Amino acid sequence: MPYDHRNFSWDQVSGLFGVPYRDPRVQQLFTRVGLDPDALLGEVRVGIYSMPPHDKQPSPTTEIDLSPSFRVRMRFKHARLILGAQQGVAPDESVVAAITYLLESKVPGERFEGALPYGIAATDDPAAIERRAGAAPTEREWDPQSDSGYSAWKERNPILHVLLSVPERRPLRVNVFLAPNPASPV
Numbered sequence: 001m002p003y004d005h006r007n008f009s010w011d012q013v014s015g016l017f018g019v020p021y022r023d024p025r026v027q028q029l030f031t032r033v034g035l036d037p038d039a040l041l042g043e044v045r046v047g048i049y050s051m052p053p054h055d056k057q058p059s060p061t062t063e064i065d066l067s068p069s070f071r072v073r074m075r076f077k078h079a080r081l082i083l084g085a086q087q088g089v090a091p092d093e094s095v096v097a098a099i100t101y102l103l104e105s106k107v108p109g110e111r112f113e114g115a116l117p118y119g120i121a122a123t124d125d126p127a128a129i130e131r132r133a134g135a136a137p138t139e140r141e142w143d144p145q146s147d148s149g150y151s152a153w154k155e156r157n158p159i160l161h162v163l164l165s166v167p168e169r170r171p172l173r174v175n176v177f178l179a180p181n182p183a184s185p186v
Contacts, residue, residue, distance in 0.1 A: 010114070013029065120132050
């Protein structure tokens with residue numbers, strides 16, 4: 001079954017960052033393509049939430065992984081953990097916090113094919129990505145001896161992070177995520 005990746009294009013999700021998971025606009029992102037978001041939502045156990053005694057507590061990070069079909073993953077975090085949550089959202093309410101576009105495959109249809117942030121294309125080289133982003137990255141790792149590297153624009157919120165194939169000089173993943181709240185305890 002072919003999946004229309006445009007349903008999760010940047011222009012469809014960019015306005016949802018910081019919006020509560022239960023907001024009808026977020027729910028419709030999934031239901032309009034026949035998906036039940038509650039059935040797909042799973043806890044993400046990272047950091048202290050993967051270690052005792054915290055591993056018995058509900059995780060403040062959840063994810064909907066649509067990588068097999070739509071080639072995207074969306075993460076939701078408690079509003080207190082990120083900068084950019086919608087005004088009036090309760091600190092422990094889950095909000096849209098990140099999206100990852102998967103571009104690993106060279107085969108069209110096996111990588112995300114919708115619109116990416118800043119007009120980035122799956123075939124862009126690092127210089128083209130930088131031009132599209134409109135500025136040099138604030139952080140970059142590029143070792144010619146490595147299989148992958150990255151460029152990140154951390155002065156923005158949401159933050160743009162592009163994982164790159166060094167040998168192929170193209171993006172493998174485009175991650176966009178709200179900055180962590182430095183004032184929030186874990």
